[in-house]
Amino acid sequence: MTGAAIAISLGCCLLLFAWLQRHHFRTGRRSKGVSRNIKPQHPQLERKLLKLLGGNQSTAQRLIQQSQRRYPDKSADWHWEKAIYDLERDRWR
Structure with a gap:
């Protein structure tokens, strides 16, 4: 050659x-194990997170997916509560 x-x-x-x-x-x-559109069992969690994000659903889903990748063994509600907690914590720094 x-x-x-x-x-x-x-x-x-x-x-x-x-x-x-x-x-x-x-x-x-x-990646396996990360659901694209995870919904909480309690709808008020979704409403609260969306209110904090000004209705931005894609950002809410991105935050939930990041939480799922980091903590795959937690429940759907836990991920929504974690995203809400992190946003509220970061806003008051």
């Missing part, structure tokens, strides 16, 4: 690898 053929083969492999990496991120795959 000539040097040019090796360079072309290597370039094709790198392009394929880059495409696979982008495709993986574009499909929105998430």
